[in-house]
Amino acid sequence: MTAGSLSPNTLMILKLESIFAFADEEKQALQNLPIQVTTLKAGRDIVRVGDRPSQCCLIHEGFSCVYKLTSEGKRQLVALHVPGDIPDLQSLHLKTMDISLASISPCTVGFIQHDDMRCVCERYPRLTAVFWRETLVHASIHREWLLNNGQREAYSRMAHLFCELLIRLKAVGLGEGDTFDLPITQVELADAIGTSSVHMNRVLQALRADGLIQTKGKQVIVPDWEKLKEAGDFDPLYLHLEEAGAA
Structure with missing residues (x-):
């Protein structure tokens, strides 16, 4: 199976199901969530440090990375994201981005408006929990990367x-x-x-x-x-x- 054989909504559900058990109506709500799909070449910024986005990004096909730059322009990747991930969920609550997100290979990405995300979470409160859990998993992976790069x-x-x-x-x-x-x-x-x-x-x-x-x-x-x-x-x-x- 390839990510492209699934709709962005279905792929998102499949990813979130790996950490959470949905009720049928919650799955349907996510299936109905409006997602605007676009394609990107490798090496394109999706959001940058200092941006104030009004949408989240779902990786549909390809790989993306979260990175930081030193004042001298040296780059450190702090996360890799694969199909099904929503790397910038934090932007729902933190207005200004403190990280940059870029395609690391040719990518298909889906943009979900913050207003639509908030609406579905208000209607189905458990979806707030699943998106929060997804953000916590990203944080857990980040901690493991700190250990991995610092001590091995x-x-x-x-x-x-x-x-x-x-x-x-x-x-x-x-x-x-x-x-x-x-x-x-x-x-x-x-x-x-x-x-x-x-x-x-x-x-x-x-x-x-x-x-x-x-x-x-x-x-x-x-x-x-x-x-x-x-x-x-x-x-x-x-x-x-x-x-x-x-x-």
């Missing part, structure tokens, strides 16, 4: 990130067995785990040589899930998915 070696950091992406993509039906698509450059992966692009290349070579991953174009294949988990010191608890124990 680059080899383990990358193994951990591969584990995370496989689990998150499988949660929305986009990982097939031990294989998932990763439309991200080595430079962007280096920005995500806080290393240089040269060292990133060495890390990927080492992971291949040790039999932890195989790559085929933009596909990543995990031959031995348990070995990859061990190398990345990976525990999926922080993802708070209903079933996140095995790939």
Whole structure:
């Protein structure tokens, strides 16, 4: 299955169902939520630091990233977002963006007006809880990234990130067995785990040589899930998915 084979509304429901049990009328309310779909090339900002958006962004196809820049222009990716994610839910309550969100691959995104989100949440109060829970999960992932990038070696950091992406993509039906698509450059992966692009290349070579991953174009294949988990010191608890124990 591909994300493009599902409507944005259906994909959003599928993602949220991985952390929450909906009543039928709540599902229907989300299915009826107006979503304006557009396509973006890779490397396009969706929102920037200082913006005051009136809408949230649902990732329908492709990958996006949340990033911060130093005053010298050095970039740190602080999150990767996959189809089904709503990376900027915080904008419902924080008027001014303190992060930038960009497409990291060619993307299809759906924009949901804040007024429509508030309306559906007022009518179905449990949906407020599910969106709040989704925001808390994003915060949990952010904390794990802080630990990963601050305390693990680059080899383990990358193994951990591969584990995370496989689990998150499988949660929305986009990982097939031990294989998932990763439309991200080595430079962007280096920005995500806080290393240089040269060292990133060495890390990927080492992971291949040790039999932890195989790559085929933009596909990543995990031959031995348990070995990859061990190398990345990976525990999926922080993802708070209903079933996140095995790939």
